[in-house]
Amino acid sequence: MSMPWEGIVSADEIAAYEAAGFGRPQAQGKRPALLIIDVQYRTVGTTRLPFWESIKEFKTSCGEVGWQAVDHIVPLLALFREKNLPVLYPYVAPKESFDLGRLAEKVPALMGVAAHGYQFVPEIAPRERDVLLPKKHPSAFFGTPLASYLIDLQVDSLVVTGCTTSGCVRGSVVDAFAYNFKCTVPIECVYDRSATSHAVNLFDMASKYAEVIPVSQVMQHIASLPRASS
Amino acid sequence: MSMPWEGIVSADEIAAYEAAGFGRPQAQGKRPALLIIDVQYRTVGTTRLPFWESIKEFKTSCGEVGWQAVDHIVPLLALFREKNLPVLYPYVAPKESFDLGRLAEKVPALMGVAAHGYQFVPEIAPRERDVLLPKKHPSAFFGTPLASYLIDLQVDSLVVTGCTTSGCVRGSVVDAFAYNFKCTVPIECVYDRSATSHAVNLFDMASKYAEVIPVSQVMQHIASLPRASS
Amino acid sequence: MSMPWEGIVSADEIAAYEAAGFGRPQAQGKRPALLIIDVQYRTVGTTRLPFWESIKEFKTSCGEVGWQAVDHIVPLLALFREKNLPVLYPYVAPKESFDLGRLAEKVPALMGVAAHGYQFVPEIAPRERDVLLPKKHPSAFFGTPLASYLIDLQVDSLVVTGCTTSGCVRGSVVDAFAYNFKCTVPIECVYDRSATSHAVNLFDMASKYAEVIPVSQVMQHIASLPRASS
């Protein structure tokens, strides 16, 4: 599989990162948890439509690239369930009367999403005992008790999926890296409304913060782990 | 001034962000502080050289794009000093025998930088009463008391300069946004070893987190503020 | 008013703190916010009863000392509303199937509180535009976006009320102090199930972190401030 940033980030730039010593591979962890970030109707729409159709339902939708990612998260999630490994859902909480701040100023469209836009996409919705983490800010760690849950679960690594690659996925990966959790991003399981931003953010994460690899390699690794006890 | 991401992020993608309601302008703040991130010899070299020459001295150097940014930070810093506004220097602390973790694994070259690489570039070095913030992770907020200093200084906004655009600048801007500090990035004052990453990260920040504008506009705004009392 | 810790902390100990330079008075702030922490039926009971009666309804109740504090919070809250100053309600969120960790281990009784125990005490319940902050841990700052709200509201100080003095009040005051928000604790507006712990925690906070003063002095200060614009 060629990397999604090839042809966007130049060969010369890739060589420059290489020369500077970036992007060394990192072993995947032994006690991973799965993060599914913001996979709610508001980011994909209630039906599978192209981007320009989909944003008529929700301005925040990424359209069909989102549904393609959902297709890839389905078997990955099933594998985590089979192995009894933890699954956590950081998600955008419905806006409340007291929510203002920088977000309302910078992206006001985010303030008026209809209530059913906050529902989880049923194909990969949480079930009993999954950890739900409403959040107000991009990173799943910021202003949430995510780190506390991960420490309690004795997790050493995260597989990060969902959206957007350049927003909450990127923000969460940078914080996970700073907390010293090993981080893996399965390429097909993250999505964004801009193909260029998607590709370059994958390049940035691969260079500095995470293993960015095909989902098949992630599944191979998870499949090799023993089933966790309850 | 055309934006640095034009021609890299397609017109169609820019239109998609526009349609989704991103990137609305944000007023600059009334009590700004200046962040100068990681402008140390290790990121520009001790002399002004092209990238491929410069990394022979420090693998982590960005070379001449760094020095060009220094040239633009000089008058901006002078203006902050003239207005008696706070200046803070988050910087990479020299590695110690106990520093390992994800960073050492992902970018091992960062562990062996020579001691003088940690010196601040003299042209824009800190002086008495500037706040120095050694950091171990990308964001200037993570694992540092930066937020506490800003609250004590009654700052409402940050002007973020330094490097790298796709690394510590981006990470710090995302956290500043989450903390609800208004954030401005003067385009000419940040730098990166990859031109594409630089441009796309500026696009991401402009779309979601910050005002990304020419330094001349930032200086015009700062010049319009009253001089702060000591 | 004599201080609640007199007779519990010895005169000699108070002299020792004095000699070490602790407990210097701090000016109250100009843009205060009111925190009302955990004043839910679970901490006072649905009716005003003595401690040993009250814990038959909720094991976590503090009984009548809680209701006495509510009596004092009522006029303080009215004054904050009159001045159009921000009011925030950090509160204990109902436990969910995924909530385990140290809390469940250390205080298992906290896990089985009936649903109506999480209701706010009506006398001082939140209204439209007050900030609600569900929390999982003692400090109102830990794992919540409280700091972000305070920065957005341009608050410089907090008046901290609610319960328990030795638990969430103390934890929140220590974090507020670390963030550099000025902190005031109106003595009659905080409560605890142990009179000794209550008194000594007030002493600790007065010595190191906050102004601990009669509510009348707090109200006098708030009354002197101009009404905030909306």
Add this chain to the structure above:
Amino acid sequence: MSMPWEGIVSADEIAAYEAAGFGRPQAQGKRPALLIIDVQYRTVGTTRLPFWESIKEFKTSCGEVGWQAVDHIVPLLALFREKNLPVLYPYVAPKESFDLGRLAEKVPALMGVAAHGYQFVPEIAPRERDVLLPKKHPSAFFGTPLASYLIDLQVDSLVVTGCTTSGCVRGSVVDAFAYNFKCTVPIECVYDRSATSHAVNLFDMASKYAEVIPVSQVMQHIASLPRASS
């Protein structure tokens, strides 16, 4: 061993906490780290003197109770070294020209400690590869990368020693609890300038956040663990 708070916290209050379900015992962890907080000359003096003598050297000294704690930390530290378990030293960094904020206001004496006051007490000083964590605020977690080090070290629990019981020890224990690290406080290894505050803070921690037990029981547990590999 009777508990230090007996006779200070009344039997009735202890019964009230018991009835409310607090203070259940918690297993000690399998991968503990040792925190030695603020054991610097500034908190004990350069020689073993009674409190009122000792504060003539450093206003912040706790005097001989500090030296008694040092005596108990010596064999505990030796045992951690023998087992190759991690040792971390959160410590008060020397004040700099830009350090102001709430601390300077509340406890101005802390700002003028002589330089050698910041030296570690030699009997239990750090050695190569121990983690040093300069801090500006009470909790060892606040504004420091402590959580990141603990996650990288795959620690599940902390043994917390040093000073003061009612200050940085208490603050660090509350944060460790919130992060879901199991916390043990060996009674003889923590110290404070107020005997009452010391006792009541131990009671609070025992009730809500930590195992508070004689150091002999902690050493028995650590001795039972296998030696960690490097």
